[in-house]
């Protein structure tokens with residue numbers, strides 16, 4: 001029996017962090033064995049919000065591919081491609097826009113939310129308004145069966161299903177309605193200041209940074225804010241440093257720090273040194289592999305070209321059918 005096709009894409013807007021590692025990347029790794037995995041770099045989606053400065057998109061595209069592969073995504077198993085290498089996504093977005101009422105896009109909850117919350121970027125552009133349509137095209141153009149989503153993204157996928165249904169009613173059943181797979185929630189990774197790890201907060205530990213950089217960040221990390229002196233008992237449950245140690249450290253070591261913190265027998269500096277050592281140890285194989293991959297010029301672009309070639313037959317077939325059904329084919 002052929003495997004179902006799972007599809008997921010990420011915007012190349014910056015280097016991947018430890019938060020991505022325990023969130024998206026672990027999910028992607030798990031899925032590539034059981035599904036026909038299509039993982040794409042959503043560079044056009046990055047344009048919708050970052051149109052004013054697009055200078056980093058190519059660099060981050062390349063870095064994202066290197067991060068994925070160094071983390072264990074296998075290009076022989078998973079098809080890794082770049083959205084803009086499938087220009088028909090734009091064409092299908094336009095066709096889908098013909099059957100999609102404006103009100104369907106207006107009611108997407110994240111649209112309003114992001115317009116309100118992201119104030120440092122100008123999101124009043126049509127491209128940002130239309131990004132759920134482009135997502136629908138991303139998914140349907142390769143006939144994706146399953147899309148892993150967080151609970152908050154369910155309305156987007158429901159919108160894709162509604163658009164596909166409307167298109168199918170008008171032009172025949174050409175588009176597959178994708179199913180949502182509620183992605184296993186990744187561990188919540190706190191940043192160095194205790195807030196959620198995010199590059200926009202300036203509190204992120206990047207996968208591809210050096211051991212020295214990681215150590216410096218860990219040594220400056222926030223701990224239990226109420227613990228002022230080494231002689232004060234601490235609370236590891238509210239300590240961001242301890243939360244990261246639980247993810248990367250040896251269970252016995254973590255338990256010992258938990259104990260000695262509560263009894264005020266160990267200090268935060270010692271714990272920071274241990275986390276820096278364990279975290280660097282945890283990421284060492286990834287970083288070595290990444291450095292090897294980066295040493296081959298053009299490697300990421302070769303992988304992307306190979307991925308684009310792999311999706312091409314399905315795209316050609318679908319778009320040929322779509323154009324014919326809409327009477328805009330060559331005739």
Ligand code: SF4
Pocket residue numbers: 223224227234235236239241242257258261262266267268269271272
């Ligand atoms: S000893 Fe460790 S767990 Fe306790 S507050 Fe300091 S860093 Fe956090």
